[in-house]
Amino acid sequence: MSAEALEILLAEDDEGHAFLVQRNLERAGVANRIIHVADGQAALDYIRREGPYTNREPDGPLLLVLDINMPRVDGVEVLTRIKSADVTQKLPVIMLTTTDDPREIERCYQLGCNVYITKPVEYNDFVEAVKRLGLLLQVVQVPGEVQVA
Amino acid sequence: MGALPMNHGRTAKFATACGLFAVLTGCFVLVGWCADIVWLKSVIPGLVAMNPLTATCFMLAGGSLLLLRDPPISRRRRVVAHSAALAVAAIGGLRLSAYIFSHGFDVDRLLFAASLGDNRMAPNTAFCLLLSGLSLLLLDVATRRGFWPAQFLASGVAMIALVSLVGYGYGAESLYHIASFIPMALNTAAAFQILSLGILISRPDRGLVAVLLHDGPGGVMARRLLPAIVGIPIILGWLRILGQRMNYYDTEFGAALMVAITVVLFLIAMGWIAAALNRADEERKYTMQELRRAEQAVRQINERLEQRVKERTEELAVTNADLVQKNRENELFVYSVSHDLRSPLVNLQGFSNELMTVSENIRDLLGSAALPAELQQRAIHLVDDEMLRSIRFIQTAVSRLSNIIDALLRLSRAGRVEYQPEIVNIRAVVGRIVEAMSATIYDRGASVEIGELPNAWGDATALEQVFANLINNAVNYLDPGRPGRIQVGIVESDQSTHDLRPSVTYYVRDNGLGIPEAYHGKVFQALKRLHPEAAKGEGIGLAIVRRIVERHGGTIRFESAAGVGTTFFVNLPNAPVDREVTDKVRWSNQDRRVEHERRSVGDFVGRR
Numbered sequence: 001m002s003a004e005a006l007e008i009l010l011a012e013d014d015e016g017h018a019f020l021v022q023r024n025l026e027r028a029g030v031a032n033r034i035i036h037v038a039d040g041q042a043a044l045d046y047i048r049r050e051g052p053y054t055n056r057e058p059d060g061p062l063l064l065v066l067d068i069n070m071p072r073v074d075g076v077e078v079l080t081r082i083k084s085a086d087v088t089q090k091l092p093v094i095m096l097t098t099t100d101d102p103r104e105i106e107r108c109y110q111l112g113c114n115v116y117i118t119k120p121v122e123y124n125d126f127v128e129a130v131k132r133l134g135l136l137l138q139v140v141q142v143p144g145e146v147q148v149a
Numbered sequence: 150m151g152a153l154p155m156n157h158g159r160t161a162k163f164a165t166a167c168g169l170f171a172v173l174t175g176c177f178v179l180v181g182w183c184a185d186i187v188w189l190k191s192v193i194p195g196l197v198a199m200n201p202l203t204a205t206c207f208m209l210a211g212g213s214l215l216l217l218r219d220p221p222i223s224r225r226r227r228v229v230a231h232s233a234a235l236a237v238a239a240i241g242g243l244r245l246s247a248y249i250f251s252h253g254f255d256v257d258r259l260l261f262a263a264s265l266g267d268n269r270m271a272p273n274t275a276f277c278l279l280l281s282g283l284s285l286l287l288l289d290v291a292t293r294r295g296f297w298p299a300q301f302l303a304s305g306v307a308m309i310a311l312v313s314l315v316g317y318g319y320g321a322e323s324l325y326h327i328a329s330f331i332p333m334a335l336n337t338a339a340a341f342q343i344l345s346l347g348i349l350i351s352r353p354d355r356g357l358v359a360v361l362l363h364d365g366p367g368g369v370m371a372r373r374l375l376p377a378i379v380g381i382p383i384i385l386g387w388l389r390i391l392g393q394r395m396n397y398y399d400t401e402f403g404a405a406l407m408v409a410i411t412v413v414l415f416l417i418a419m420g421w422i423a424a425a426l427n428r429a430d431e432e433r434k435y436t437m438q439e440l441r442r443a444e445q446a447v448r449q450i451n452e453r454l455e456q457r458v459k460e461r462t463e464e465l466a467v468t469n470a471d472l473v474q475k476n477r478e479n480e481l482f483v484y485s486v487s488h489d490l491r492s493p494l495v496n497l498q499g500f501s502n503e504l505m506t507v508s509e510n511i512r513d514l515l516g517s518a519a520l521p522a523e524l525q526q527r528a529i530h531l532v533d534d535e536m537l538r539s540i541r542f543i544q545t546a547v548s549r550l551s552n553i554i555d556a557l558l559r560l561s562r563a564g565r566v567e568y569q570p571e572i573v574n575i576r577a578v579v580g581r582i583v584e585a586m587s588a589t590i591y592d593r594g595a596s597v598e599i600g601e602l603p604n605a606w607g608d609a610t611a612l613e614q615v616f617a618n619l620i621n622n623a624v625n626y627l628d629p630g631r632p633g634r635i636q637v638g639i640v641e642s643d644q645s646t647h648d649l650r651p652s653v654t655y656y657v658r659d660n661g662l663g664i665p666e667a668y669h670g671k672v673f674q675a676l677k678r679l680h681p682e683a684a685k686g687e688g689i690g691l692a693i694v695r696r697i698v699e700r701h702g703g704t705i706r707f708e709s710a711a712g713v714g715t716t717f718f719v720n721l722p723n724a725p726v727d728r729e730v731t732d733k734v735r736w737s738n739q740d741r742r743v744e745h746e747r748r749s750v751g752d753f754v755g756r757r
Contacts, residue, residue: 016496023503069492098491101562119495 011043028127040073068097083112160353164218167347171211174340178204199334200270201260209233238282244275307345313338480561556687568608576602600638605721618690623659625684660714
């Protein structure tokens with residue numbers, strides 16, 4: 001399992017933010033494939049291969065980048081559902097949000113997020129976190145999607 | 150005796166006088182016997198003289214009364230007094246037994262036997278002596294039922310003496326003259342009368358005497374009636390006899406007349422007593438009624454007051470809850486507005502960074518591209534001076550906006566964060582703050598003096614924020630023109646604080662730029678800054694400070710003059726705060742604050 005095989009699922013309702021995240025990751029040399037979905041429900045569908053993603057072919061391990069404020073299902077909800085289901089609970093998660101409310105940060109860590117990053121992001125920090133997680137993923141066994149299925 | 154209540158001093162004096170009278174009477178009579186002075190022995194020549202032994206007995210009895218008149222009485226004194234009383238009773242008893250049993254042991258002839266002639270001690274005198282002696286002996290003895298025998302004995306003496314005295318007054322020999330025996334001498338009767346009264350009055354707090362001397366209406370009545378009840382029948386009787394002797398009427402008519410007048414007079418007395426009692430009772434009833442009415446009124450007023458207090462408290466509680474709710478809504482509003490503003494801001498910041506990167510790339514390209522020199526120059530100028538400059542302006546504005554939003558979020562958090570109250574060592578807190586700022590303080594050439602700082606009661610983090618903000622302000626707004634001096638301490642006695650709960654007033658004083666009078670009203674308003682050039686910041690610090698202090702149930706105020714310096718006074722509780730009191734204080738403070746914060750939010754939204 002190589003780092004290149006890692007896919008990044010970015011759940012972000014703000015097109016601008018999504019663009020900035022992708023652009024900065026690319027610029028920093030993160031070559032992983034980035035899948036962008038516009039809300040939490042889509043993210044859950046993608047992970048579970050439901051709805052529009054029913055026929056998706058499962059491949060490599062997955063890293064989730066979740067915005068907290070999203071319509072329909074928000075980031076915290078996605079985090080909660082992922083961490084409460086056995087098959088998905090080991091997926092690494094980066095929370096990305098505009099809030100620096102200590103209580104919300106605390107809550108996300110309690111729910112099991114790996115990294116919490118506040119926007120407006122210093123993208124250098126963000127890229128650093130993603131890279132570190134990528135390296136980490138090489139050491140730790142990240143569940144591949146085969147296992148998820 | 151008047152209607153005045155007899156106090157103890159007066160009764161004691163009266164008893165003393167009575168005792169003295171008896172003793173002196175005895176003395177005079179004995180002197181009379183010694184020197185054979187008739188008027189000393191019998192008062193009026195021709196009347197029977199007092200027996201010398203009787204005179205001796207009066208001296209003994211009078212002395213006994215003098216010794217016993219004023220309790221508490223020492224044991225020795227009592228023994229002497231009782232011995233004298235016993236002697237009197239014994240002499241009286243012996244003489245009486247001689248009359249009854251004719252045993253011939255004539256004690257009354259022991260003294261002045263040579264000059265006594267046929268003078269004897271009369272049987273009624275002997276009886277009175279016996280009673281008087283017993284009365285003095287039993288003066289402080291009560292029966293099991295609470296009667297005082299001494300009073301009955303003395304009353305008996307008084308009655309017998311009165312009979313004799315009245316008899317003398319009416320000229321009725323039989324009244325003082327029993328059977329064929331020698332009569333009781335006039336001075337003997339008078340002395341018995343006085344002695345018995347003295348015995349009675351020497352214990353004014355008991356039995357009949359207590360009733361007479363009571364200061365209630367009964368006592369007053371009794372004292373008023375006493376002279377009439379004693380005097381009127383005596384006078385009436387005398388008048389009757391007088392009239393009869395002058396043959397105005399015969400015995401039967403005289404008796405009828407006297408009875409009738411007595412009845413009428415007693416009726417009048419009764420009517421008077423009844424009227425007085427009725428009046429007193431009515432007054433009492435009226436007073437009671439008034440009292441009850443007053444009580445009723447007081448109760449009603451109290452109830453109304455309680456009702457008012459209750460209503461007012463409820464109103465306050467409602468207002469308070471309302472204000473707390475509004476305040477929370479305001480804070481939530483500020484929070485969500487700030488939060489929503491952040492999202493577009495992320496784009497502004499991110500894309501301005503993108504533009505910056507792109508512009509730099511373009512310039513690099515232009516630098517390396519083979520273009521006509523003039524065109525290259527112009528293009529580079531456009532990118533450098535126009536594009537990049539514009540982007541920098543955008544970035545500055547964005548970062549300023551971001552700071553303001555952060556500040557607003559901090560302010561709303563200051564109002565929402567949960568407190569964990571404990572005893573906070575303010576001395577240590579201030580020490581830490583000054584330590585952390587020591588570099589800045591050194592750079593500004595300032596000195597910080599920390600006085601005595603007692604503990605406060607509150608949330609440690611929040612209170613640290615308070616003092617950090619105040620000291621930070623003091624350091625930042627020092628006057629560069631003079632050496633900075635900052636003092637932190639407490640106000641020893643502060644009249645401006647509420648006396649509702651234990652508290653301590655801290656101050657942070659500087660000799661910095663000061664705040665001109667015109668700006669005093671805006672000091673605690675969010676986003677207001679007086680000296681933006683002196684230090685960085687969004688003007689949120691004092692707004693947060695005030696929010697924290699007031700959430701602690703404390704108060705903050707300041708004194709300042711431009712060019713002189715500023716002192717902030719922070720009053721904080723130094724013991725767990727009584728819930729009710731905090732609410733009250735918080736209510737009054739919240740009132741103003743909510744008013745103010747609504748305005749700030751309004752300003753903020755209006756500016757958008």
